[in-house]
Amino acid sequence: MSLQIIINGLALGSVYAIIATGFSLIFNILKFSNFSHGALMTLSAFIGYFFAVTVNSSLLLVVAISMLAGGLVSCLGELVAFRKITLSNTSPIYFFVSSITLGTLYEGIVTIWVGPNFYNYPRFFETTVVKLGSIVISKSDLIMFVSSCAALALLMLFIQKTKFGRALRSVSFDRETAGLMGIDVIRIIQLAFFLSGALAGLAGVFLGINYTLYPQLGNLVVKGFIASVIGGLGSVFGAVAGALLLGLTETLLINFAGSGYAPVFSFLIMLVFLLIRPQGIAGSNVQEKA
Amino acid sequence: MKKIVALLLAVLLLFSVTACGGGSKTEAPSGTTGENGTSGTEEAKGDIVIGCLQDITGVTSTLGKMVEEGAKWAADEINANGGVNGRQIKVVTYDTKADVQEAINAFKRMCTTDKVSAVIGPPVANIGIAIAPISEQYNIPVLHFAIDDRATIKDDGTPYKNMFLFQPSAKQQAAIMAQFAVKEKGLKKIGIIYNQSNAYSVSLVEPFKKVAVENGGQIVGEVTYQPNDKDFKTMLNKLVSAGAEAIYAPNYTQELILIVQQARAIGFNGPLICGLDACPPFPKLCGPEADGVIYINNITETEPQIQDIIAAYKEKTGNDATNKFFLGYDVMKIIASTIEKVGDDPAAIRDAIENLTNYEGLTGTITIDPATHQPKGLEMVMHEIKNQAPVMLKRYSASE
Numbered sequence: 001m002s003l004q005i006i007i008n009g010l011a012l013g014s015v016y017a018i019i020a021t022g023f024s025l026i027f028n029i030l031k032f033s034n035f036s037h038g039a040l041m042t043l044s045a046f047i048g049y050f051f052a053v054t055v056n057s058s059l060l061l062v063v064a065i066s067m068l069a070g071g072l073v074s075c076l077g078e079l080v081a082f083r084k085i086t087l088s089n090t091s092p093i094y095f096f097v098s099s100i101t102l103g104t105l106y107e108g109i110v111t112i113w114v115g116p117n118f119y120n121y122p123r124f125f126e127t128t129v130v131k132l133g134s135i136v137i138s139k140s141d142l143i144m145f146v147s148s149c150a151a152l153a154l155l156m157l158f159i160q161k162t163k164f165g166r167a168l169r170s171v172s173f174d175r176e177t178a179g180l181m182g183i184d185v186i187r188i189i190q191l192a193f194f195l196s197g198a199l200a201g202l203a204g205v206f207l208g209i210n211y212t213l214y215p216q217l218g219n220l221v222v223k224g225f226i227a228s229v230i231g232g233l234g235s236v237f238g239a240v241a242g243a244l245l246l247g248l249t250e251t252l253l254i255n256f257a258g259s260g261y262a263p264v265f266s267f268l269i270m271l272v273f274l275l276i277r278p279q280g281i282a283g284s285n286v287q288e289k290a
Numbered sequence: 291m292k293k294i295v296a297l298l299l300a301v302l303l304l305f306s307v308t309a310c311g312g313g314s315k316t317e318a319p320s321g322t323t324g325e326n327g328t329s330g331t332e333e334a335k336g337d338i339v340i341g342c343l344q345d346i347t348g349v350t351s352t353l354g355k356m357v358e359e360g361a362k363w364a365a366d367e368i369n370a371n372g373g374v375n376g377r378q379i380k381v382v383t384y385d386t387k388a389d390v391q392e393a394i395n396a397f398k399r400m401c402t403t404d405k406v407s408a409v410i411g412p413p414v415a416n417i418g419i420a421i422a423p424i425s426e427q428y429n430i431p432v433l434h435f436a437i438d439d440r441a442t443i444k445d446d447g448t449p450y451k452n453m454f455l456f457q458p459s460a461k462q463q464a465a466i467m468a469q470f471a472v473k474e475k476g477l478k479k480i481g482i483i484y485n486q487s488n489a490y491s492v493s494l495v496e497p498f499k500k501v502a503v504e505n506g507g508q509i510v511g512e513v514t515y516q517p518n519d520k521d522f523k524t525m526l527n528k529l530v531s532a533g534a535e536a537i538y539a540p541n542y543t544q545e546l547i548l549i550v551q552q553a554r555a556i557g558f559n560g561p562l563i564c565g566l567d568a569c570p571p572f573p574k575l576c577g578p579e580a581d582g583v584i585y586i587n588n589i590t591e592t593e594p595q596i597q598d599i600i601a602a603y604k605e606k607t608g609n610d611a612t613n614k615f616f617l618g619y620d621v622m623k624i625i626a627s628t629i630e631k632v633g634d635d636p637a638a639i640r641d642a643i644e645n646l647t648n649y650e651g652l653t654g655t656i657t658i659d660p661a662t663h664q665p666k667g668l669e670m671v672m673h674e675i676k677n678q679a680p681v682m683l684k685r686y687s688a689s690e
Contacts, residue, residue, distance in 0.1 A: 004527060005524060005527075008521075008524050008527070012521055115347070115351075116348060116351055117351060117352060118575075120547065120575050120576070120577065123577055123578070129555065129556070129557045136557040138523075138555035138556065138557075140555060141555070210520070210521075210548075211520040211521075211548060212547055212548065219518070220520070251521075251524045254521075254524045254525060255524050255527075255528065258513070258514065259513070259514065259515040259516050259519050260514070263516070
């Protein structure tokens with residue numbers, strides 16, 4: 001039974017991890033929490049949905065389309081909402097305000113486009129379960145967990161091993177110096193937004209498969225935010241660790257204390273982290289937590 | 291220059307805010323069958339105005355829109371046949387957005403500004419309960435579908451004078467579901483999962499438990515969740531490991547889809563017993579996991595008296611008429627036939643509705659009990675979903 005709870009927690013945590021990673025990528029570079037991320041997840045998930053019902057309903061293609069759409073919309077969002085603020089080098093609070101506005105815009109577009117109802121993706125795979133003794137793992141959870149791990153591993157590889165990844169890290173470390181060293185800072189910021197948007201697309205499809213699609217789906221971004229605060233804002237590794245921890249804590253709390261207490265405790269844990277270890281689990285750079 | 295730009299932007303913002311804040315009222319004037327036909331047509335003097343307080347854009351909009359469609363369909367039929375005593379019926383719909391505060395404001399506006407003769411209320415318990423005490427101030431009857439007793443009956447056991455329920459109450463529906471599950475299906479060990487903050491769900495739990503236990507059933511576990519919960523696997527696991535053969539889930543459709551899908555995903559293949567929310571279009575929305583779901587409905591889709599309307603509605607809109615459509619339809623027809631007899635004075639309509647007997651509607655023979663303002667002996671039908679389609683199992687008279 002308790003192992004079953006841990007498995008459920010890991011499955012939940014893996015989705016939170018993709019949200020939190022997309023979040024921390026942007027924090028890493030521009031030092032602000034991008035609250036349009038949630039609405040972007042919804043928007044790209046819906047693009048994937050309409051692709052699935054009109055063109056082709058293979059999961060792989062739908063995920064690819066959603067990720068691509070998420071990446072492109074994210075880049076466009078960067079251009080419209082953040083570019084001017086980046087260039088003028090002003091306070092991160094403007095980024096924060098701008099991201100909330102952009103999120104509201106995305107959500108508004110989705111609501112006008114699809115209406116307030118909820119939608120269900122076409123069936124991508126049979127609902128079957130894998131049984132290991134008394135432990136039951138659903139196929140959808142398994143696919144989600146494996147894809148999340150794969151996506152995150154690829155991202156880590158990209159950041160650690162490639163030239164662009166190195167540039168990304170140097171821009172996040174010191175934007176001005178990186179610029180002086182000949183790195184095209186704006187291009188790298190665009191890259192970060194594209195990656196973050198693609199992760200939003202991936203998370204959006206998974207959330208949609210598991211929790212149905214509706215215009216407020218992106219509100220789950222709060223979980224990603226809590227996870228990245230616990231893990232250490234701006235650290236990709238920390239975001240993953242924080243997300244898994246949050247997923248586990250939530251399922252344990254639901255099981256032992258009931259669902260009413262789970263969000264209360266999640267926020268308490270976040271507050272405790274902010275009080276005792278504001279740099280989070282990973283403890284990377286931390287200044288503005290706008 | 292910068293100041294001018296800032297000023298222009300401010301003006302633009304102000305303009306966009308005022309442009310968006312125009313309210314959410316729609317009217318379907320007599321004779322037109324289209325939507326939003328507010329302007330252009332000359333409003334014939336002496337139209338009978340009926341208010342329709344429904345969720346059109348919120349989380350329960352699938353229900354509210356269907357009630358509105360049914361009511362408008364009936365009004366169009368009546369208007370096409372010359373109206374009521376030579377006057378046309380005009381339906382004024384306000385969108386509650388499933389929000390209690392919006393609903394209260396809209397209800398007050400209907401009663402004071404639009405001067406409606408009667409109001410068709412929502413099939414949403416939280417809103418019904420909020421409207422009930424306010425309805426006492428206005429002498430306008432509200433014909434609604436909120437099955438929680440508190441939307442019709444006061445704490446002292448007497449009914450709110452203007453509130454009338456037009457489908458069996460939560461107690462009656464829960465009793466039917468419990469009887470069917472325990473006696474008919476032989477399901478003895480039942481687990482319960484429900485939304486703690488939804489009056490509708492809560493109102494269906496206690497009477498179900500009572501009747502199930504009286505009939506020899508056993509409640510092996512009970513879990514509650516919050517409105518924002520999306521992951522029910524751990525809660526469902528708890529019920530399954532407590533030995534539940536069946537799971538009772540009286541919740542709204544969107545949550546129900548997740549609950550049913552996740553129950554199957556953790557390997558639970560037993561029946562789930564659900565309320566009205568598992569009626570079509572639920573089986574299609576949920577997919578193959580819906581097979582084995584048992585639910586209650588006001589009608590069964592194969593009944594002969596509704597076939598013509600189902601076909602006509604499908605032809606005109608391309609959509610399927612659900613149970614809420616027929617509730618809205620019946621209530622509009624009841625209002626019209628009452629006005630035909632007593633005129634459009636709201637107080638006279640109220641008195642006549644209180645004594646409504648044996649009205650032959652599409653959802654059954656409707657008699658209102660003056661002591662409770664709820665229908666007496668109206669039938670409900672238990673169904674099971676097989677191959678993603680409803681199969682009628684047993685018809686019950688809501689007698690309790």
